[in-house]
Amino acid sequence: xxxxxxxxxxxxxxxxxxxxxxxxxxxxxxxxxxxxxxxxxxxxxxxxxxxxxxxxxxxxxxxxxxxxxxxxxxxxxxxxxxxxxxxxxxxxxxxxxxxxxxxxxxxxxxxxxxxxxxxxxxxxxxxxxxxxxxxxxxxxxxxxxxxxxxxxxxxxxxxxxxxxxxxxxxxxxxxxxxxxxxxxxxxxxxxxxxxxxxxxxxxxxxxxxxxxxxxxxxxxxxxxxxxxxxxxxxxxxxxxxxxxxxxxxxxxxxxxxxxxxxxxxxxxxxxxxxxxxxxxxxxxxxxxxxxxxxxxxxxxxxxxxxxxxxxxxxxxxxxxxxxxxxxxxxxxxxx
Amino acid sequence: xxxxxxxxxxxxxxxxxxxxxxxxxxxxxxxxxxxxxxxxxxxxxxxxxxxxxxxxxxxxxxxxxxxxxxxxxxxxxxxxxxxxxxxxxxxxxxxxxxxxxxxxxxxxxxxxxxxxxxxxxxxxxxxxxxxxxxxxxxxxxxxxxxxxxxxxxxxxxxxxxxxxxxxxxxxxxxxxxxxxxxxxxxxxxxxxxxxxxxxxxxxxxxxxxxxxxxxxxxxxxxxxxxxxxxxxxxxxxxx
Numbered sequence: 246x247x248x249x250x251x252x253x254x255x256x257x258x259x260x261x262x263x264x265x266x267x268x269x270x271x272x273x274x275x276x277x278x279x280x281x282x283x284x285x286x287x288x289x290x291x292x293x294x295x296x297x298x299x300x301x302x303x304x305x306x307x308x309x310x311x312x313x314x315x316x317x318x319x320x321x322x323x324x325x326x327x328x329x330x331x332x333x334x335x336x337x338x339x340x341x342x343x344x345x346x347x348x349x350x351x352x353x354x355x356x357x358x359x360x361x362x363x364x365x366x367x368x369x370x371x372x373x374x375x376x377x378x379x380x381x382x383x384x385x386x387x388x389x390x391x392x393x394x395x396x397x398x399x400x401x402x403x404x405x406x407x408x409x410x411x412x413x414x415x416x417x418x419x420x421x422x423x424x425x426x427x428x429x430x431x432x433x434x435x436x437x438x439x440x441x442x443x444x445x446x447x448x449x450x451x452x453x454x455x456x457x458x459x460x461x462x463x464x465x466x467x468x469x470x471x472x473x474x475x476x477x478x479x480x481x482x483x484x485x486x487x488x489x490x491x492x493x494x495x496x497x498x499x500x501x502x503x504x505x506x507x508x509x510x511x512x513x514x515x516x517x518x519x520x521x522x523x524x525x526x527x528x529x530x531x532x533x534x535x536x537x538x539x540x541x542x543x544x545x546x547x548x549x550x551x552x553x554x555x556x557x558x559x560x561x562x563x564x565x566x567x568x569x570x571x572x573x574x575x576x577x578x579x580x
Numbered sequence: 581x582x583x584x585x586x587x588x589x590x591x592x593x594x595x596x597x598x599x600x601x602x603x604x605x606x607x608x609x610x611x612x613x614x615x616x617x618x619x620x621x622x623x624x625x626x627x628x629x630x631x632x633x634x635x636x637x638x639x640x641x642x643x644x645x646x647x648x649x650x651x652x653x654x655x656x657x658x659x660x661x662x663x664x665x666x667x668x669x670x671x672x673x674x675x676x677x678x679x680x681x682x683x684x685x686x687x688x689x690x691x692x693x694x695x696x697x698x699x700x701x702x703x704x705x706x707x708x709x710x711x712x713x714x715x716x717x718x719x720x721x722x723x724x725x726x727x728x729x730x731x732x733x734x735x736x737x738x739x740x741x742x743x744x745x746x747x748x749x750x751x752x753x754x755x756x757x758x759x760x761x762x763x764x765x766x767x768x769x770x771x772x773x774x775x776x777x778x779x780x781x782x783x784x785x786x787x788x789x790x791x792x793x794x795x796x797x798x799x800x801x802x803x804x805x806x807x808x809x810x811x812x813x814x815x816x817x818x819x
Contacts, residue, residue, distance in 0.1 A: 283681070283685055285686075287671075287672070478669065482671060483682075483686060485629060485630075485658060485669075486686055486730075487686055488655060488686045490651070492686065576651070580630060
């Protein structure tokens with residue numbers, strides 16, 4: 246209907262009984278004060294604040310769980326890369342000459358190193374200093390009580406080509422021809438354990454993410470139903486004057502979309518703050534972490550990029566859930 | 581226009597509120613719906629504005645058998661019906677202007693298309709100075725006039741009104757009835773549920789009378805000479 250076709254208004258204004266003829270001065274005022282989009286659904290700040298808080302908390306937890314997954318994945322990659330690109334040779338301690346001593350080349354350690362260097366796939370060979378080896382024991386044994394007489398094995402660190410690694414059996418037999426007590430550790434035992442551990446952590450984090458998402462969906466369903474119940478009058482009137490179900494649903498959707506986005510942003514910012522705090526605190530105890538067997542978990546802004554999508558996911562969850570809930574409730578309660 | 585064929589309504593497992601209701605209303609006709617309280621007037625109106633599904637029987641509106649329409653097709657039918665609810669059903673967070681504009685907004689019209697019509701209609705029903713008032717600040721009579729304006733703004737093919745003059749003074753009531761008559765002259769089929777015998781006499785039209793859920797179609801209420809004289813200012817009473 247256009248303004249020139251509105252029958253009742255024209256009929257009314259043409260009636261001889263119409264007492265209040267339209268004054269031209271009224272219309273610009275009407276246009277001014279009613280311009281813009283009419284908010285059909287009333288504001289619901291109380292309910293919205295509660296839902297916003299819940300969505301923010303859920304997004305915070307989801308972001309932390311996501312950061313955990315990302316961190317574990319990154320760390321596992323670094324750890325396994327480090328483990329698979331090096332092997333270690335352990336030798337029973339003797340009063341050997343050390344690297345740099347005259348005649349070292351013809352000593353037991355010198356011959357073992359020479360045998361290793363001659364193997365294809367080996368990129369670098371390094372004899373670990375006794376002091377460094379001793380430092381490895383410090384987390385378990387107080388350095389003040391480690392006696393000088395404690396036999397500490399000699400360790401040789403071998404950097405291998407990960408793309409063309411040496412034949413470990415051949416390498417070990419070559420070493421054993423020099424020193425039958427030598428042992429070759431290719432770290433596969435540790436590698437497998439770390440991978441298993443990382444997989445478990447990964448699964449747990451994914452499970453937590455799924456639980457958080459489902460919980461958010463359930464909360465949004467309850468919130469939508471509560472809002473529908475509180476706004477039943479509006480919904481009924483819209484329905485009875487010819488609004489399509491989808492049009493009613495989209496009025497609710499708008500509100501839930503904004504709430505999801507806002508809650509998501511708040512949650513992610515909170516999670517990033519927490520991660521920064523944890524990183525700062527872990528930096529203060531770096532002495533402990535560097536001495537531990539596993540290197541510290543590090544997260545940078547780029548690695549956390551997937552977490553920045555959490556507000557979008559939250560908005561999608563709240564919007565879609567609200568839409569389907571509204572449609573389902575309207576269909577089941579209204580003709 | 582409207583055809584009811586052996587329609588029955590029952591809420592839950594109770595007795596039928598409406599039983600075997602059958603009638604046919606031509607386009608452009610004017611009818612009063614009368615009957616004592618609890619007779620089923622509001623239930624009948626609910627069926628007519630598609631607020632409730634009949635328990636049995638067939639209803640046809642604007643040539644469409646409602647039982648054959650999909651859910652998605654019903655809103656288009658509802659947009660051809662204007663309803664004045666007994667309890668007004670105005671949206672409290674919207675102004676009088678916005679309440680009246682709501683059907684047009686829902687039908688997809690832009691603000692610029694309807695702003696002058698809405699203002700004009702509200703002014704005509706005596707609310708020109710209350711365009712921006714919220715319903716909570718309006719009197720019962722003012723709310724009723726807003727509800728009426730909302731019902732007629734969309735130029736409905738069918739206007740249903742449940743006690744539309746119940747809360748207004750006689751002068752406003754008469755003015756509202758004239759608006760309905762004007763609409764009717766322009767082709768809208770009007771059905772007004774009322775207890776007001778003054779209106780039944782002043783504007784004599786065919787009556788749909790409900791009694792304990794059963795409907796009978798009655799001729800216009802007869803007006804005696806003395807009453808005719810008291811309505812001398814009205815042109816609606818046949819001489």
